[in-house]
Amino acid sequence: MVPDDSQTREQLTSQLVVKAKRRKVKREKSRRGLFLPPLHDDDTTSDVSPSQKLEAALAESRKRRQQRT
Structure with missing residues:
Protein backbone atom coordinates (compact mmCIF):
# COMPACT_ATOMS: atom_id res chain seq x y z
CA MET A 1 0.00 0.00 0.00
CA VAL A 2 1.50 3.28 -1.07
CA PRO A 3 0.03 6.32 0.66
CA ASP A 4 -1.31 9.04 -1.57
CA ASP A 5 -1.86 12.66 -0.57
CA SER A 6 -5.20 11.98 1.07
CA GLN A 7 -4.05 9.10 3.28
CA THR A 8 -1.71 9.59 6.17
CA ARG A 9 0.41 6.95 7.78
CA ASP A 41 -30.50 -30.13 17.89
CA ASP A 42 -28.95 -26.70 18.44
CA ASP A 43 -30.93 -24.13 20.38
CA THR A 44 -31.97 -21.87 17.50
CA THR A 45 -34.13 -19.64 19.70
CA SER A 46 -31.11 -18.14 21.44
CA ASP A 47 -31.18 -14.37 21.79
CA VAL A 48 -27.42 -14.16 21.26
CA SER A 49 -26.08 -14.25 17.72
CA PRO A 50 -22.99 -16.34 16.89
CA SER A 51 -20.92 -13.20 16.37
CA GLN A 52 -21.91 -11.92 19.82
CA LYS A 53 -20.98 -15.29 21.30
CA LEU A 54 -17.63 -15.08 19.54
CA GLU A 55 -16.97 -11.55 20.77
CA ALA A 56 -17.82 -12.60 24.34
CA ALA A 57 -15.52 -15.63 24.07
CA LEU A 58 -12.68 -13.49 22.70
CA ALA A 59 -13.16 -10.91 25.48
CA GLU A 60 -13.11 -13.66 28.09
CA SER A 61 -9.96 -15.09 26.53
CA ARG A 62 -8.29 -11.66 26.62
CA LYS A 63 -9.19 -11.28 30.32
CA ARG A 64 -7.68 -14.66 31.17
CA ARG A 65 -4.55 -13.86 29.17
CA GLN A 66 -4.11 -10.52 30.95
CA GLN A 67 -4.52 -12.15 34.36
CA ARG A 68 -1.69 -14.56 33.58
CA THR A 69 0.78 -11.75 32.92
Missing part, protein backbone atom coordinates in the same frame (compact mmCIF):
# COMPACT_ATOMS: atom_id res chain seq x y z
CA GLU A 10 -2.03 6.78 10.72
CA GLN A 11 -4.97 6.10 8.43
CA LEU A 12 -3.09 3.30 6.67
CA THR A 13 -2.02 1.80 9.99
CA SER A 14 -5.58 1.88 11.32
CA GLN A 15 -6.85 0.26 8.11
CA LEU A 16 -4.30 -2.53 8.47
CA VAL A 17 -5.28 -3.07 12.11
CA VAL A 18 -8.96 -3.30 11.17
CA LYS A 19 -8.21 -5.78 8.38
CA ALA A 20 -6.06 -7.89 10.71
CA LYS A 21 -8.85 -7.95 13.32
CA ARG A 22 -11.41 -8.96 10.68
CA ARG A 23 -9.13 -11.78 9.52
CA LYS A 24 -8.67 -12.93 13.12
CA VAL A 25 -12.42 -12.96 13.76
CA LYS A 26 -13.12 -14.75 10.49
CA ARG A 27 -10.42 -17.35 11.22
CA GLU A 28 -11.83 -17.92 14.72
CA LYS A 29 -15.39 -18.23 13.39
CA SER A 30 -14.21 -20.71 10.82
CA ARG A 31 -12.26 -22.66 13.44
CA ARG A 32 -15.30 -22.87 15.71
CA GLY A 33 -17.58 -23.77 12.81
CA LEU A 34 -19.76 -20.68 13.13
CA PHE A 35 -20.03 -20.38 9.35
CA LEU A 36 -21.70 -23.78 9.19
CA PRO A 37 -25.49 -24.05 9.28
CA PRO A 38 -26.87 -24.89 12.74
CA LEU A 39 -27.45 -28.51 13.62
CA HIS A 40 -31.02 -29.67 14.14
Whole structure:
Protein backbone atom coordinates (compact mmCIF):
# COMPACT_ATOMS: atom_id res chain seq x y z
CA MET A 1 0.00 0.00 0.00
CA VAL A 2 1.50 3.28 -1.07
CA PRO A 3 0.03 6.32 0.66
CA ASP A 4 -1.31 9.04 -1.57
CA ASP A 5 -1.86 12.66 -0.57
CA SER A 6 -5.20 11.98 1.07
CA GLN A 7 -4.05 9.10 3.28
CA THR A 8 -1.71 9.59 6.17
CA ARG A 9 0.41 6.95 7.78
CA GLU A 10 -2.03 6.78 10.72
CA GLN A 11 -4.97 6.10 8.43
CA LEU A 12 -3.09 3.30 6.67
CA THR A 13 -2.02 1.80 9.99
CA SER A 14 -5.58 1.88 11.32
CA GLN A 15 -6.85 0.26 8.11
CA LEU A 16 -4.30 -2.53 8.47
CA VAL A 17 -5.28 -3.07 12.11
CA VAL A 18 -8.96 -3.30 11.17
CA LYS A 19 -8.21 -5.78 8.38
CA ALA A 20 -6.06 -7.89 10.71
CA LYS A 21 -8.85 -7.95 13.32
CA ARG A 22 -11.41 -8.96 10.68
CA ARG A 23 -9.13 -11.78 9.52
CA LYS A 24 -8.67 -12.93 13.12
CA VAL A 25 -12.42 -12.96 13.76
CA LYS A 26 -13.12 -14.75 10.49
CA ARG A 27 -10.42 -17.35 11.22
CA GLU A 28 -11.83 -17.92 14.72
CA LYS A 29 -15.39 -18.23 13.39
CA SER A 30 -14.21 -20.71 10.82
CA ARG A 31 -12.26 -22.66 13.44
CA ARG A 32 -15.30 -22.87 15.71
CA GLY A 33 -17.58 -23.77 12.81
CA LEU A 34 -19.76 -20.68 13.13
CA PHE A 35 -20.03 -20.38 9.35
CA LEU A 36 -21.70 -23.78 9.19
CA PRO A 37 -25.49 -24.05 9.28
CA PRO A 38 -26.87 -24.89 12.74
CA LEU A 39 -27.45 -28.51 13.62
CA HIS A 40 -31.02 -29.67 14.14
CA ASP A 41 -30.50 -30.13 17.89
CA ASP A 42 -28.95 -26.70 18.44
CA ASP A 43 -30.93 -24.13 20.38
CA THR A 44 -31.97 -21.87 17.50
CA THR A 45 -34.13 -19.64 19.70
CA SER A 46 -31.11 -18.14 21.44
CA ASP A 47 -31.18 -14.37 21.79
CA VAL A 48 -27.42 -14.16 21.26
CA SER A 49 -26.08 -14.25 17.72
CA PRO A 50 -22.99 -16.34 16.89
CA SER A 51 -20.92 -13.20 16.37
CA GLN A 52 -21.91 -11.92 19.82
CA LYS A 53 -20.98 -15.29 21.30
CA LEU A 54 -17.63 -15.08 19.54
CA GLU A 55 -16.97 -11.55 20.77
CA ALA A 56 -17.82 -12.60 24.34
CA ALA A 57 -15.52 -15.63 24.07
CA LEU A 58 -12.68 -13.49 22.70
CA ALA A 59 -13.16 -10.91 25.48
CA GLU A 60 -13.11 -13.66 28.09
CA SER A 61 -9.96 -15.09 26.53
CA ARG A 62 -8.29 -11.66 26.62
CA LYS A 63 -9.19 -11.28 30.32
CA ARG A 64 -7.68 -14.66 31.17
CA ARG A 65 -4.55 -13.86 29.17
CA GLN A 66 -4.11 -10.52 30.95
CA GLN A 67 -4.52 -12.15 34.36
CA ARG A 68 -1.69 -14.56 33.58
CA THR A 69 0.78 -11.75 32.92
